[in-house]
Amino acid sequence: MSLVFPHTFVPWFRSVAPYIHAYRGETFVIGMAGELIAAGKLNAFVQDLSILHAMGIKIVLVHGFRPQVNEQLAAKGHASQYSHGLRITDAVALDCAQEAAGQLRFEIEAAFSQGLPNTPMANATVRVVSGNFLTARPVGIVDGVDFQHSGVVRKVDAAAIQRAMDTGAVVLLSPFGFSPTGEAFNLTMEDVATGTAIALQADKLLFVGEVAGVRENPEDLDSPIDTELALADAERLLARLPEATEPTDVAFYLRHCVRACQAGVERSHIVPFAVDGAILQEVYTHDGIGTMVVDEKLESLREASSDDVAGIIALIEPFERDGTLVKRDRTEIERDVELYTVIEHDGVIFGCAALYPYVEARTAEMAALTVSPAVQGQGDGDRILKRVEQRAKAMGLASIFVLTTRTMHWFIKRGFVQVDPDWLPEERKRKYNWDRRSQVLVKKLP
Structure with a gap:
């Protein structure tokens, strides 16, 4: 038995x-x-x-x-x-x-x-x-x-x-x-x-x-x-x-x-x-x-290009204003746009996330994960997360992590676990905002 x-x-x-x-x-x-x-x-x-x-x-x-x-x-x-x-x-x-x-x-x-x-x-x-x-x-x-x-x-x-x-x-x-x-x-x-x-x-x-x-x-x-x-x-x-x-x-x-x-x-x-x-x-x-x-029909899940900068800014600005996301200026987004994954529908950006690798630590930060309120609840967040995980695995990384103050439970339901901020790679730890007190969550990649 x-x-x-x-x-x-x-x-x-x-x-x-x-x-x-x-x-x-x-x-x-x-x-x-x-x-x-x-x-x-x-x-x-x-x-x-x-x-x-x-x-x-x-x-x-x-x-x-x-x-x-x-x-x-x-x-x-x-x-x-x-x-x-x-x-x-x-x-x-x-x-x-x-x-x-x-x-x-x-x-x-x-x-x-x-x-x-x-x-x-x-x-x-x-x-x-x-x-x-x-x-x-x-x-x-x-x-x-x-x-x-x-x-x-x-x-x-x-x-x-x-x-x-x-x-x-x-x-x-x-x-x-x-x-x-x-x-x-x-x-x-x-x-x-x-x-x-x-x-x-x-x-x-x-x-x-x-x-x-x-x-x-x-x-x-x-x-x-x-x-x-x-x-x-x-x-x-x-x-x-x-x-x-x-x-x-x-x-x-x-x-x-x-x-x-x-x-x-x-x-x-x-x-x-x-x-x-x-x-x-x-x-x-x-x-x-x-x-x-x-079949994504009219919807396209893809890596971002310079043509998407305005759409990304328009998507994340309301979440920056209410404090859900850390504010990023246009110059930063333009510089890092190739690190973003976006969901586009009929030429409009409805979701995005950025992946910042820390190669020596074999991990990467997923930042600015955002889905438009107009389409929330339809699985776009999960689709972006899966694509970001695939990008991280293709880089040979062992994990991804996020910093969040409001969406901790969403990530935990998708396999992330909370860790102490001291877990962060040294380069990222130096930029950690202790006043914001963001929760750090990590997901190991299979």
């Missing part, structure tokens, strides 16, 4: 609670690579999905079957054929795809039906609904290549899927679609998941595949994972990456994430199945484990 230690379990559970509240009743479309099943990870993954389901999340699960179809073709002595990253589905490949899809549906439904004691599935009742929710059309002939029975999603019956989810069922989709004449087409899991997420206007699209995410430097396989990409940044990255043909290519899943966000899905994710519990970590922790592409 495993031991549960309250001093670690209770703080952890409390940290998860905000995400449980936030995602209850939301719709997640999850694309599961066939490689996950081939690696023997289906049962553990389904257990994690049952936890999401128990937390009130509506789930559409789309399975892939690339390795399973390849295995069936090899057993029949038939070579797998690809072009432009898509399978060329001849009559033999179509039969193999249908056989693989039927077998995988059986395995997935069986996994959801487990109820063994001492597993996450104990006392769980998860119903799985499948159906002909997809209408497809042929890929056709591309650059002289006839893709035969390969297709793309033409229409998703979102209303029928929604009705099934409203009964409490998990909707399971195979990468197959049918034409109005009843002709079957082999689709890709990625196209089905993306098309379904768009049709449902899902809250999240998650691809659980072979790659760990998008690295901050895609050319360097040792560079850290970029845990959050703004849609505009993802679009720019895609434009300079080579065309993806394999699931292990950086752009393979990213292009579908971008397409989903462009069509109104606010957040799309790339999550590695190799990490146990990866989908739980991605959904229920602050930084996640993979890469999240965020």
